Amino acid sequence: MPKDVIIPLDFSSGREAYDFLALFPAGEKPYVKIGMELFYSEGPEIVQEIKRRGHRVFLDLKLHDIPNTVKKAAAALSRLGADIVNVHAAGTGEMMRAALASLTRPDGTRPLVIAVTQLTSTGEEAMQKELLINAGMEETVLHYAKNAKASGLDGVVCSPLEAGSVKAACGPDFLTVTPGIRFADSAADDQTRIMTPEKAREAGSDYIVVGRPIIAAGDPLAAYRRCVNEFLA
Numbered sequence: 001m002p003k004d005v006i007i008p009l010d011f012s013s014g015r016e017a018y019d020f021l022a023l024f025p026a027g028e029k030p031y032v033k034i035g036m037e038l039f040y041s042e043g044p045e046i047v048q049e050i051k052r053r054g055h056r057v058f059l060d061l062k063l064h065d066i067p068n069t070v071k072k073a074a075a076a077l078s079r080l081g082a083d084i085v086n087v088h089a090a091g092t093g094e095m096m097r098a099a100l101a102s103l104t105r106p107d108g109t110r111p112l113v114i115a116v117t118q119l120t121s122t123g124e125e126a127m128q129k130e131l132l133i134n135a136g137m138e139e140t141v142l143h144y145a146k147n148a149k150a151s152g153l154d155g156v157v158c159s160p161l162e163a164g165s166v167k168a169a170c171g172p173d174f175l176t177v178t179p180g181i182r183f184a185d186s187a188a189d190d191q192t193r194i195m196t197p198e199k200a201r202e203a204g205s206d207y208i209v210v211g212r213p214i215i216a217a218g219d220p221l222a223a224y225r226r227c228v229n230e231f232l233a
């Protein structure tokens, strides 16, 4: 099972992202996440440029539309060479299968495709009252994870607190990519359900997404290395 630390490039311009990546020595290429902010600011070329610099890229655009539109969007994304791409499980199995098929490149390779189950910003009360989902949060997350697995996807984005139950329901090879990671001695910021890198490994996370504890640290390179050491120890 691959295990790694992914740094979200939560910047509004390519310049800031490149300045951040310049902190790393030539031989050290962290796995990075490109989300909507950077992608929409800079365009698809930013993915190709960061790949060209030797990084692996999780393209976090959370596709969610009718299957035909997702199929065409995913075909365009497949040309960018990302290593992980995600979609919303709420788009249904037909949409997830359409994404998976279109992300497969002519040479047969494809990125790992993972699903968002419920956003961690959606609380159980909002899910039940606004989305009219009557089940509890954990049951809903597991149900969406099982739908993603049945559709052929490789894993889900989830809280590290859910990683163990997702593995139990979907099997040890089903990937869990988990944000909400904090060092034992760092600020929680706006994350509420958090875990340390070491505990996330024990809980079954395959990839941890660690933003502010690295990016906002006085010494981001040292913070990244600490995170890798704690997670992969």
Ligand code: C5P
Binding pocket: 008, 010, 035, 119, 120, 121, 157, 179, 180, 181, 189, 191, 209, 210, 211, 212, 213
């Ligand atoms: O700074 P922090 O470590 O909280 O950053 C976490 C990253 O993971 C951010 O890019 C955030 O958007 C993303 N994320 C999250 N919770 C989710 C999905 C993505 O925090 N459920």
